[in-house]
Amino acid sequence: MIKVVSPSRLHLTLIDLNAELGRVDGGAGITLESPGLELSATEADTIEVFGDSLLAVRMRKAAEALLPEGKGIRLHINDSLPDHVGLGSGTQAALSAAAAVNKIYGLGKSVRELAVAVGRGGTSGIGVAAFENGGFILDGGHKFNDKRAFSPSAASHVPPGPVLFRRDFPDWPIVLAIPNTKGVHDAEEVDIFKKFCPIPLSEVQELSHVILMQMLPALVEEDLESFGKAINHFQIVGFKKREVELQPKPVLDIMEYMRDNGASGSGISSFGPVVYGIVGSVGEGKKLQQEAQRMLDESLGGKVLLTKAKNRGADLIGGPD
Incomplete structure (x- = not known):
């Protein structure tokens, strides 16, 4: 039996949805220590998946894409990730199942090869890179001639973009509010890309400037204040x-509260509704966690965690029986 423990991730921003320079997408993200997804896997005659029904469907499809003819696998989802909240559960579910098949049957494929096989990383490469190596990740997107559209990962069929920069993230506590609601997904997500893209070039240039001359130097120098400003x-x-404008008021209220009460920076991960705040100490983090939990309890419901970055990729433990 093998066990796969894969991380969630924060998707901080997509970079270029204008494509005037010939590339599209690109993004920045942080791999998280928790919450995570855990599954155990053994060889079987057919494909069997036990546990979270939504993620089970994705795992079954991923296993089907990798399994040698006539072979099967038994997967038990021991610890799940909430779906469609901005933590990257779809990519982690697919890659975890694929990695289990890869290990059990000795296929020898890399994480990027697995991602191509299961169709992940077509817009953002952050989840794939989080599974592979963890930490803070900056990816370079895709050639627009290859992709030919502005579209989310679930509707894209190109390999993950190249990782331009990867670095261990400092030991800054991260407050993570997970509301009991879903973000935009599936057909609605595709429609949002069609509605708002291409993004004006001036905004892409502004964002690129902030990443290159504020966020990355702040990360290297471990300057939390400047990182938070970015x-x-x-x-x-x-x-x-545009993603922020789609959020319900309680989500925006929590983001604003974090920013005004100790978080150096706060934002929405991916399409939300997950809100994160990065703070300078565990004490500050616990105070924010307590208040954000109260705000959720009085509005959407949900859970607030205190976590930190994970500076390694998924853990594969054990081996084939």
Whole structure:
């Protein structure tokens, strides 16, 4: 039996949904220590998946794409991730199942090869890189001639973009509010891309400037204040601005509260509704966690966690029986 423990991730922003320079997408993200997805796997005659029904469908499809002819696998989802909230559950589910098949049957495929096989990373490469190596990730998107459209990962069929920059993330506590509601997904997500893209070039240039000359130097110098300012700037420019505008008021209230009460930066992950705040100490984090939990309890419901970055990829433990 093998066990696969894969991380969730924060998707901080997509970079270029204008494509005037010939590339599209690109993004920045942070791999998280928790919550995570855990499954155990053994060889079987058919495909069997036990546990979370939504993720089970994705795992079954991923296993089908990798399994040698006539072979099967038994997957038990021991710990699940909430679906369609902005934590990247779809990519982690598909890659976890694929990695289990890869390990059990000795296929020898890389994480990127697995991602291509199961059709993940067609817009953002952050989830794939999080599974592979963890940490803070900046990816370079795709050639627009290859992709030929502005579209989300679920509707894209190109390989993950190249990782331009990967670095261990500092030990800054991260407050993670997970409301009991869903973000935009499936057909609605495709429609949002069609509605808002291409993003004005001036906004893409502004965002690129913030990433190159504020966020990345702040990360290297471990300057939390400047890193937080970059996070805050993301929420008011580019495609992220449109994602933020789609959020229900309680989500926006929590993001604003975090920013005004100790978080150096706060934002929405992907299409939300997950809200994150990055703070300087565990004490500050616990205070924000408590208040954000109260705000959720009085509105949408949900759970607030205190976590940190995970500076390694998925863990594969054990081996074939």
